[in-house]
Amino acid sequence: MITADHLTKRYGPHAAVDDVSFRCEPGTVTGFLGPNGAGKSTTMRMLCGLTRPTSGAAAVAGRPYRELPNPGREVGVLLDASAQHVGRSGRETLTLAARTMGVDAGRVAAVLDRVGLNPVAAKRRVGAYSLGMRQRLGLALALLGEPRVLVLDEPANGLDPEGIFWMRGLLRDFADRGGTVLLSSHLLREVEAVADRLVVIGGGRVVAQGGKDELLAGAGTLVRARDPHALRLTLDRAGLDATGSADGGCVVRAEPDAVGQAAADAGLVLTELRPAGGGGLEQLFLTLTAGASTKEAVK
Template sequence: MITVEHLSKRYGSHPAVDDVSFTCEPGTVTGFLGPNGAGKSTTMRMICGLTPPTAGTATVDGRAYRRMGNPGRRIGVLLDASAQHSGRTGREVLTLAAMTMGIDRRGVEASLDRVGLNSTAAKRRVKAYSLGMRQRLGLAYAMLGDPGILILDEPANGLDPEGIFWMRGLLRDFADRGGTVLLSSHLLREVEAVADRLIVIGGGRVVAQGDKDELLAGTGTLVRALDRPALEAVLARAGLTGTATTDGGVVVQADAETIGRAAAGAGLVLLELRPAGSGGLEQMFLTLTAGDSVKEAVR
């Protein structure tokens, strides 16, 4: 279990992370969401002992990362796919890691195979790897010690759609076998597809967290009509608030029956009426973190 309690980090007068608390339990994938500069990477670095907190604590199974004798056997970490010696081959990177962790080096080949790096890729130097290949190598490194916990920061960067689908299955299987995953990503639909719980951070503070289905259930109903201006007029007359989506729908903070009755009363033809779902995650994310990316960019 990962336990973060009142974690804060300040750089001068700037609070990069401000009183963040959450837990990640075994058997779950927790999606850690937020715009650039929101504090996700800093929080993960504090959990892994790379950045000292200004206040608060972060523990794994009740112990600080720095106090673990051989943390790679307990926690697999991928914070920067490019943080590998560019002059070494993929096999050399994992072999040295196995020697450091006291793992049988025969497990290196199995780890390479698990992430889809064949013998040709294994013999290639890391400087010749694409970003997607480095991500795969980073995942192999993180899982080499057969840990029970994975902490991954943007692991899907550089992966093609097939690679993203593969990674989703890998993480889901890991959690289903009792593992704990903390996953940061900008790919909201991919996070929704694999995560059990969500943590949304904005401006260094947690703005929402909880079970994915419970959070999305409160995001409203997606409605799409043959005549969108007429739909907006009907919603306005009924006193219902709605937010337009990028694909022509409207997310309304009301249940489907209320919306359906209002549309039927006006003789309006509806093309779609359902819980907001993935559109709701996008809308929730944008609403909760509105303006944070701009604020960070000009700070």
């Protein structure tokens, strides 16, 4: 299990992470989503003991990461695939990690095979690896100690479509065997395909969390009108929270009947009115984090 309990990280007056709390249960994949600069990586670094929180606490398997006697046997971490010694081969990298964790050296070959690095690739120096190969090696390091928990930040970055499909199956199998996965990714369709739960962060704060199906079902209402400007004014006057969608409509955090009534009272002609959940995770993400990335990027 992974727990974040009121995690806050401040850099001077700026709160990179502000009172973030969530839990990741065994047997589940939790998608950790947010725009660039929203605080995802800082939160994951606090979970893994690399950044000290200003306040709050985090635990993996019931203990702070720094208190785990042999962390690699409890939690597999992949935060930066480039953070590997470029002068060593893939096999040497895993062999040294196995010795550090007290893992049988025979497991190195099994893990290399599991992540799709063949003997030729295993002998090659990491400096000659493509980004996708480094991601596979990083995942091999995370799996080497047979942990019960995986914390992964953008693990599919650099993988081709076949590799992304392979990783989806690997993570789903890990969770189905009772493991716990916290997955941060900008590939929203892949997260939607594999995740059981979602935690969405924007501007350093959790803006939504819960079961994937539950959140997608409550994504709001998509509305379009012949006069988009008049529609926005009408929604503002009615006190309905609305954001522009990527295709010219509005996503409103209200039920369709409330949106339709406001439009009817204003004499607007609507061309579309339906629950926004049909847009999937991408639409939900845009609705929940509208404006957060811009605000965060300039701080």
